[in-house]
Each structure stands twice: as C-alpha cells, then as structure tokens.
C-alpha cells in the first residue's frame with residue numbers, strides 16, 4: 644500500500660503531494676505544524692492515535708497567531724487524520740505530521756493577503772531518542788521571548804532555533820540540547836519538555852517560560868498525580884538545580900518519556916534511569932498503546948473492528 648497524504652482537500656499518493664518553489668511558507672517560515680503519534684497495539688491489531696483533538700486544538704491556536712484560516716473544523720481534521728491512517732494500513736508505530744501553511748505563490752514578508760492550506764501525512768516512525776537514558780548538553784542558543792517568536796506555537800520558522808540546538812548538541816557528542824529562557828532559566832529541549840525530580844516531587848518550567856506547552860507534559864503531570872500520587876510544581880528552574888536534581892527526564896510526542904543520565908558530562912542522580920522516571924515511562928507506554936482502560940479516552944482507534 645503506497646503512503647497517502649491529504650493535500651489540497653483530497654487524498655493523493657504521498658509522492659504526488661507537491662508544492663511550488665514559490666510557496667510563501669517555504670521562504671518565510673509562515674506555517675504551523677503538529678507531531679502526533681499513532682501507536683501500534685499488536686494484540687489488538689489496532690493503531691491508537693494519542694490525544695488527537697488536543698494536538699489539533701494547539702494547531703488551531705498557532706493558526707490564529709499566524710492568521711492562517713484552517714479549511715476544516717477540529718472534528719473534521721480528526722476525521723481526515725483517522726481516514727488517512729486507515730488508507731495507509733500501517734501495522735507499526737507511526738508519526739503524523741499536519742501542516743497549516745501560507746500557500747500563496749507570492750513573495751513579500753507578511754501574514755496578510757495570502758491564501759492558506761492544510762496538509763497531513765503519516766510515516767512509520769519508531770523511537771526518537773533511541774537510548775535508555777540520554778546525555779544532554781546546555782545549548783548556547785536561547786529560546787526566544789514570547790514577543791520575538793512565541794514558543795507556545797509550533798511555527799515552522801521558529802524551529803530554526805531548535806535545529807541550531809539539536810545539531811550543536813550532536814556535534815558535541817550529546818544526544819539532545821537543553822535551552823535556557825531569555826532570562827536564563829531552564830526552558831526545554833529541542834523537541835521535548837523537561838522535568839526534574841526534587842524531594843519526591845516533579846518540578847517543571849511554567850508555561851510563560853518560553854516553552855511549548857507539551858501534550859506529553861500534561862499527560863505526565865496527570866499520570867504522576869492520579870497513578871503515583873506525585874505532585875508537579877511549575878516554577879522557574881535555575882541551571883544549577885539540574886545538576887543537583889534527584890532525577891531529570893524529557894517528555895515529547897516523539898521522545899515519549901526519556902530519562903536523562905548526564906548533563907554536560909555531570910551525572911544526574913546515579914546516572915541511571917531514575918525510579919520516578921522509570922515508573923512514569925512504564926505507565927505512559929501502557930496508556931499510549933491503549934492498554935490502560937482508565938485513559939482509553941485519550942486514544943482514538945484508527946481501524947474499525
């Protein structure tokens with residue numbers, strides 16, 4: 644079965660979904676994207692799409708910022724996405740990439756007087772940070788302030804900042820880079836939110852700290868509270884707190900829950916997967932695969948049974 648894309652209001656083979664070299668968003672980064680996972684459950688022969696509606700709500704908020712008119716409601720976007728996955732007949736973990744973009748073939752830096760469009764495609768995609776516990780560096784690139792480019796939206800142009808960070812980290816032999824906010828507080832990874840475990844509580848940067856408000860972040864906060872009785876404190880975090888935390892871990896749709904073993908070659912805790920991170924990771928995998936009935940409402944089945 645060839646992969647399909649939903650492009651210009653219809654399903655087409657992915658290879659045929661092409662845009663012009665003059666497309667506005669290609670030149671100026673005027674697009675908003677999402678990253679959504681579909682998780683393969685082999686016993687049930689089902690793909691569960693995780694928190695689909697919440698991803699499209701965030702996309703819609705980003706579109707409002709960029710003055711992009713979405714051609715579909717959130718419910719329609721959800722239906723289109725389920726149909727896309729069904730058409731592709733995947734039997735493995737997948738990653739779904741919606742993109743709302745300024746589609747005019749026009750030059751000139753602006754947001755106004757331009758046509759918009761929406762596309763979505765899906766590809767097989769396994770683990771992103773492919774290790775038990777990752778090694779991070781502190782990025783020399785800071786996250787921008789909300790009045791530079793709002794990091795609360797997945798604006799394509801903004802992700803140059805993330806790309807600088809990721810490549811710098813890899814060049815230095817790390818797996819991921821952690822960025823600081825304009826004021827110098829710990830902000831987030833290039834594609835993940837960050838959590839610390841301090842005195843048995845979770846601590847994570849607040850929403851107004853130049854972070855993307857992650858859906859995995861929200862999932863982990865809820866699972867920690869409901870299932871482990873662990874409270875989360877959202878407050879500014881100093882750099883030095885990273886090095887003295889009992890545990891650190893990253894969360895994201897691509898990265899799931901990934902424990903951090905080291906930051907700038909300093910061991911975090913005992914340098915191994917921490918107890919809290921390990922428990923949350925186990926719970927999280929159960930939930931996203933549709934194996935925990937309490938959270939099945941977060942999982943949209945792609946295939947009809």
Ligand code: PMP
Pocket residue numbers: 678805831832833834835836854855856857858859860894895896897
């Ligand atoms: N921060 C950034 C910069 C990201 O790109 C992502 C990935 N979307 C996240 C955090 C995590 O967000 P989510 O859990 O919604 O995937």
